[in-house]
Amino acid sequence: MQTATALLQVLSAGIGTGAVYALVALGFNVVFKSTGAMNFAQGEWVVMGGMVTALLIGAFSSIGLAVVTAVVLVGIVGLLSERLTVQPLKKPDALVITLVTIGLSIVSRSLVMLVLGKKPVGYSGFSGNTALSVGGVSIQSQTLWIIAITLAFLVVMHAFFERTILGKALRAAAADREAAAIVGVNVGSTVLLSFGIAALAGALAGAIVTPLTLASYDQGAMFGFKGFSAAMLGGLGSLPGAVVGGLALGLLEAFGSFYISSDFKDAIAFAVLLLILFVRPSGLLGRADIVKV
Amino acid sequence: MASIEAKTGPMTHSRLPRRGLSRHARLALVWLALAAVPFVVPNAYWISLANLALINLVLIASLNLLMGYGGQISLAHAGFFGLGAYASGILNVRYGLPPWAGLPAAAVVAGLGALLIGIPALRLRGHYLAMATLGWNAILVVFFTQLVGLTGGPNGLLGVAPFSIFGHALDTEAKAFPLAWAVAFLVMLAISNLLASRIGRSIRAVATNELGAQSLGIDSFRTKLAVFVLSAGMAGIAGSLYVHINQYASPETFGIAPSIMLLVMVAIGGAGTFYGPMLGALIYTAVPQILLDYEDAELMLFGLGLLVVLILFPRGLAGIPAALAGLVRRRRA
Amino acid sequence: MNTPRSTGDLLEVEGLTCRFAGVTAVDDLSFRVKAGEIKAVIGPNGAGKSTLFNMIAGVTRPTDGAIKFDGARIDRLPTHARARRGIARTFQNLQIFCEMSVLENVMVGRHLRGRATTLSALLHIPSVGAEERAMEATAMALLERFGLAAKAGLPAGSLAFGQMKVLELARALACEPRLLLLDEPAAGLPHAEADKMAETIRDLNRDGMTVLLVEHNMRMVMSLSHDILVLNNGRRIAEGTAEEVRRHPEVLSAYLGEEAVDA
Numbered sequence: 001m002q003t004a005t006a007l008l009q010v011l012s013a014g015i016g017t018g019a020v021y022a023l024v025a026l027g028f029n030v031v032f033k034s035t036g037a038m039n040f041a042q043g044e045w046v047v048m049g050g051m052v053t054a055l056l057i058g059a060f061s062s063i064g065l066a067v068v069t070a071v072v073l074v075g076i077v078g079l080l081s082e083r084l085t086v087q088p089l090k091k092p093d094a095l096v097i098t099l100v101t102i103g104l105s106i107v108s109r110s111l112v113m114l115v116l117g118k119k120p121v122g123y124s125g126f127s128g129n130t131a132l133s134v135g136g137v138s139i140q141s142q143t144l145w146i147i148a149i150t151l152a153f154l155v156v157m158h159a160f161f162e163r164t165i166l167g168k169a170l171r172a173a174a175a176d177r178e179a180a181a182i183v184g185v186n187v188g189s190t191v192l193l194s195f196g197i198a199a200l201a202g203a204l205a206g207a208i209v210t211p212l213t214l215a216s217y218d219q220g221a222m223f224g225f226k227g228f229s230a231a232m233l234g235g236l237g238s239l240p241g242a243v244v245g246g247l248a249l250g251l252l253e254a255f256g257s258f259y260i261s262s263d264f265k266d267a268i269a270f271a272v273l274l275l276i277l278f279v280r281p282s283g284l285l286g287r288a289d290i291v292k293v
Numbered sequence: 294m295a296s297i298e299a300k301t302g303p304m305t306h307s308r309l310p311r312r313g314l315s316r317h318a319r320l321a322l323v324w325l326a327l328a329a330v331p332f333v334v335p336n337a338y339w340i341s342l343a344n345l346a347l348i349n350l351v352l353i354a355s356l357n358l359l360m361g362y363g364g365q366i367s368l369a370h371a372g373f374f375g376l377g378a379y380a381s382g383i384l385n386v387r388y389g390l391p392p393w394a395g396l397p398a399a400a401v402v403a404g405l406g407a408l409l410i411g412i413p414a415l416r417l418r419g420h421y422l423a424m425a426t427l428g429w430n431a432i433l434v435v436f437f438t439q440l441v442g443l444t445g446g447p448n449g450l451l452g453v454a455p456f457s458i459f460g461h462a463l464d465t466e467a468k469a470f471p472l473a474w475a476v477a478f479l480v481m482l483a484i485s486n487l488l489a490s491r492i493g494r495s496i497r498a499v500a501t502n503e504l505g506a507q508s509l510g511i512d513s514f515r516t517k518l519a520v521f522v523l524s525a526g527m528a529g530i531a532g533s534l535y536v537h538i539n540q541y542a543s544p545e546t547f548g549i550a551p552s553i554m555l556l557v558m559v560a561i562g563g564a565g566t567f568y569g570p571m572l573g574a575l576i577y578t579a580v581p582q583i584l585l586d587y588e589d590a591e592l593m594l595f596g597l598g599l600l601v602v603l604i605l606f607p608r609g610l611a612g613i614p615a616a617l618a619g620l621v622r623r624r625r626a
Numbered sequence: 627m628n629t630p631r632s633t634g635d636l637l638e639v640e641g642l643t644c645r646f647a648g649v650t651a652v653d654d655l656s657f658r659v660k661a662g663e664i665k666a667v668i669g670p671n672g673a674g675k676s677t678l679f680n681m682i683a684g685v686t687r688p689t690d691g692a693i694k695f696d697g698a699r700i701d702r703l704p705t706h707a708r709a710r711r712g713i714a715r716t717f718q719n720l721q722i723f724c725e726m727s728v729l730e731n732v733m734v735g736r737h738l739r740g741r742a743t744t745l746s747a748l749l750h751i752p753s754v755g756a757e758e759r760a761m762e763a764t765a766m767a768l769l770e771r772f773g774l775a776a777k778a779g780l781p782a783g784s785l786a787f788g789q790m791k792v793l794e795l796a797r798a799l800a801c802e803p804r805l806l807l808l809d810e811p812a813a814g815l816p817h818a819e820a821d822k823m824a825e826t827i828r829d830l831n832r833d834g835m836t837v838l839l840v841e842h843n844m845r846m847v848m849s850l851s852h853d854i855l856v857l858n859n860g861r862r863i864a865e866g867t868a869e870e871v872r873r874h875p876e877v878l879s880a881y882l883g884e885e886a887v888d889a
């Protein structure tokens with residue numbers, strides 16, 4: 001009986017972390033789809049989301065307002081980043097954009113460090129630091145918030161990609177840049193949009209996970225790598241894949257640190273990534289990339 | 294079908310006119326000039342900086358081979374540097390092997406470290422290597438820190454012997470300089486040689502257009518893997534130099550942050566230019582000395598430097614003269 | 627109309643099929659290419675011609691079917707291994723090495739003829755230098771033959787479109803292939819350049835080169851080809867000489883239409 005309770009507890013923790021990874025992976029995928037680049041700034045946006053929320057909570061005294069404002073602000077940072085660094089590139093291929101995002105991540109990190117400080121910051125959960133007890137299993141209320149908010153964001157994103165003209169244009173440009181350009185899609189603005197969405201998703205992940213983990217300027221690389229691993233696991237570029245990959249990675253980590261040791265939690269993401277690269281490079285839900293000649 | 298050579302007859306007129314010195318002569322001249330460094334600098338501290346700059350040059354030039362010519366991003370270069378340093382240092386401290394045995398061993402161990410991650414990550418088209426190596430470097434640091442029995446853990450590996458020649462230990466900065474100077478020369482020479490061959494051309498071809506390269510019979514996977522392993526092996530050599538000259542190594546030297554900095558230096562010096570890494574090594578060694586009290590600003594400076602270079606001078610500082618010359622030529626035309 | 631020299635089959639395609647999500651680009655296609663002939667593949671846009679080429683060259687994996695080159699199955703080999711067997715190609719969307727010089731582009735084409743290994747290159751043993759000079763001379767000779775010698779030192783990306791097409795052909799020839807796959811070599815070229823391209827292909831074939839050609843320029847196809855394969859929706863609708871194909875009713879309705887009258 002006790003093990004069953006423990007398992008359920010690990011399960012809920014894993015789903016909570018997994019939801020956060022799913023958001024990061026979604027952001028990672030959107031930029032990958034529109035540019036073919038690995039986005040190294042993704043993790044920095046997660047950190048920014050948490051740290052800016054922490055800063056604003058003092059001023060706003062409403063957590064909800066602080067989160068929304070922080071996420072919007074970081075979304076604007078994403079848009080600005082693209083306009084200032086990607087858009088002026090003379091030869092915007094995937095290699096150069098990847099390098100640019102490395103530059104962006106360095107600048108973002110040092111900006112966070114210089115402006116918001118080196119000390120880890122945190123705030124209480126959205127319903128305080130309460131834990132719910134369901135049939136003997138104690139679940140952090142923040143974990144439920146994480147799951148609910150992630151779900152809501154995914155629904156909004158799904159509607160955006162399926163229903164709106166902008167979302168369809170983004171998908172078309174991701175599928176075939178040239179064809180999309182021919183039918184009148186402004187490919188440049190879809191790249192801009194993808195950076196905005198990626199920053200939003202990243203910041204949201206940061207804002208909702210910080211009550212559980214604290215946020216500090218140097219966590220970006222780790223978040224970025226986890227998001228990438230989750231995206232690879234689900235299938236790079238696939239949006240449902242981001243969800244599946246994020247949850248799978250979150251659960252693997254939770255059970256890994258429960259059964260093996262929490263010291264190896266981070267090594268698990270890496271081992272999973274290696275395994276995926278070896279066995280099924282296109283991930284659980286992805287299709288191998290086809291290049292039209 | 295008759296071979297093309299036979300049909301077109303002997304070629305007497307076909308060499309492209311080349312200006313100036315051969316690549317070997319140019320490199321030799323530059324290195325002769327560098328030999329003067331210990332005689333013109335004011336004190337031993339400066340020589341130690343020169344040694345550091347030469348080790349950094351090996352690191353940056355080898356990363357440039359991968360990144361600037363091979364078109365692949367590695368964020369584990371400092372990790373491979375560390376694999377080399379610990380391999381060479383541990384063989385010496387724990388197993389009593391001389392540093393000269395550690396030098397090739399460092400190259401092999403670092404190369405194997407690259408092979409392990411390169412085989413899965415390079416089979417795909419795209420820049421998966423960048424992210425995979427980021428994770429790999431993080432794991433390597435965990436090993437360097439956790440395997441206390443071998444590496445000395447966070448306190449570092451102590452008591453590493455210096456190189457010695459005929460019983461003379463190269464245990465001062467001035468004595469170590471000729472070694473660092475010679476090794477850096479040999480690495481630069483090897484890179485130059487490689488680039489001036491069909492192998493070097495295939496590396497660049499795969500980076501520019503993988504599909505086109507494959508259609509001409511180039512195995513793009515093996516080409517990418519070879520240049521990745523080679524570049525890591527050179528970083529391993531730098532690691533061996535480092536550990537025996539400093540007689541010490543500790544994990545933070547080999548983390549993700551230095552890996553990112555090396556990459557930044559490749560880009561700022563001039564990715565895909567032969568002498569760009571010399572500028573990169575100079576900046577990488579000098580700037581922290583100048584900004585000694587502003588460590589936090591350093592990160593920002595280098596990040597902005599990377600962005601500016603990528604946007605305005607894709608060939609880095611070393612590419613600026615060529616870019617200007619091109620501009621002038623176009624004006625005249 | 628000239629006749630091909632020998633009669634052995636260099637390329638045999640059996641039941642070749644390629645399905646993409648929802649589209650059958652090539653559908654149960656079988657044909658042969660005799661050594662020494664110029665065979666053309668024609669068909670309307672989207673007929674599956676490039677997909678066919680990509681399957682022969684190893685870029686696209688067939689869903690079904692077999693490809694034999696010189697009697698041996700090649701359909702499981704990677705692209706570079708097929709090039710090693712003697713298949714070279716040009717692309718409908720140019721795939722040149724833009725940042726490398728024109729000369730270097732052709733020298734990459736000599737890759738398979740070189741011996742230098744990574745180790746011997748690092749050490750720069752004397753044979754490597756000799757090999758370099760030989761490759762350069764051969765590449766330069768090819769550039770001279772195609773009128774690009776004056777551009778040898780320029781970045782390939784700076785060439786005019788037509789010159790790039792010629793460069794891609796020169797680069798493919800540098801491999802000394804036994805089968806040359808040309809995907810729309812005249813597309814986008816002005817009349818005079820297209821005629822010159824046709825002349826070049828004819829010359830190559832006179833010297834023994836086997837050519838598989840995809841082209842929309844009917845004048846070129848009709849005048850060059852020994853044999854024509856007509857595709858529509860991934861299926862063969864006709865095969866034969868220019869005369870036979872021109873009169874084929876299904877071809878007339880499915881594809882040629884007014885163009886046949888023009889030619």
Ligand SMILES: Nc1ncnc2c1ncn2[C@@H]1O[C@H](COP(=O)(O)OP(=O)(O)OP(=O)(O)O)[C@@H](O)[C@H]1O
Pocket residue numbers: 290291292646647649650651669670671672673674675676677678718
């Ligand atoms: N990678 C791919 N994924 C999905 N469908 C593809 C792919 N490549 C080709 N197709 C489809 O297969 C069909 C055949 O295309 P293909 O490019 O072979 O035609 P083609 O005969 O070369 O046309 P064109 O004369 O325009 O070059 C088309 O319907 C095309 O849309």
Ligand SMILES: [Mg+2]
Pocket residue numbers: 675676677718
């Ligand atoms: Mg086509």
